[in-house]
Amino acid sequence: MQGVKPLKQDKVEPDTQVELFNKRQQASNKHLKNSKQLAASFSFSDMYQAALPQEGPMRYCREGESTHIVKQLRRGDYSPEMMLDLHGLTREMAKAELAALIHSARKELIDCVSVMHGYGQGVLKAALPHYLVQHPHVRAFHQAPLEYGGQAALLVLLDVPLQNNKR
Numbered sequence: 001m002q003g004v005k006p007l008k009q010d011k012v013e014p015d016t017q018v019e020l021f022n023k024r025q026q027a028s029n030k031h032l033k034n035s036k037q038l039a040a041s042f043s044f045s046d047m048y049q050a051a052l053p054q055e056g057p058m059r060y061c062r063e064g065e066s067t068h069i070v071k072q073l074r075r076g077d078y079s080p081e082m083m084l085d086l087h088g089l090t091r092e093m094a095k096a097e098l099a100a101l102i103h104s105a106r107k108e109l110i111d112c113v114s115v116m117h118g119y120g121q122g123v124l125k126a127a128l129p130h131y132l133v134q135h136p137h138v139r140a141f142h143q144a145p146l147e148y149g150g151q152a153a154l155l156v157l158l159d160v161p162l163q164n165n166k167r
Contacts (some may be wrong), residue, residue, distance in 0.1 A: 042099035042135060046091065050133040057143035058129050058154065065139050073112075073142035073155045080114035080148060080155060081105075086128075087118045094124055095131060102137055102158060111160045114144055116153040125152075132156060 052060060061070045072078060084101045086094045098115065105113050115132075117124040132138045137159045144153035 042102070044095045044099070044131040044134055046127070048130055048134055050130050052129055052133070057151075059140075059142045060129060060133055060138075061140045062138065069140045069157055070142050073140060073157060074145070076145040076147065078112040078155060078157060080112045081110045082108075082113040083116065084113065085116045086124050087116065087120075089124070091123065091127055094128070098128070098131055099135075102135060102156075105158055106137060106160055109160050111158050113156050113158065114148050114153055115156060116149050118152050128154060 050060070052058065057074070059070050059074070061067050082101065082105050084097060086097065089097065094117075101113060101115070105111075115128060117128050119125070129141070132141050132154070139157045139159050141154045141156040144150060144155045148155060
């Protein structure tokens, strides 16, 4: 080890203002992510049981809406632009996915979505209509026509805000 010179310190000390700015930026991004998640979440109750028809296909129309839109959903006049498949999910996971779907569809100005619950043991099939009735942006829903899933799916019509907040 003869003839070896020790290295001279050549590091530049970081600017504390830049560090503080970066920390604030990270905290702001984290807050923004949490606020987006909060905006997309909706709390559905398992205790609420809506008065839905027991006979015929599953259907619902919000009070104040024309019952003609339910007929249009049944005939397939509306075609879903987004689809959500809930196969294999628990009730809690399905509630979170459903809230996120409604939030995303409204954000993209999509008024009709399809939610596939499947046949299975009928747990989601029975719970899903009661969840949808609770959401303030659901105008109507009807059992999907055969081409969109039939008895294993629902077509949901959403209240979409018009651009420039005219609605």
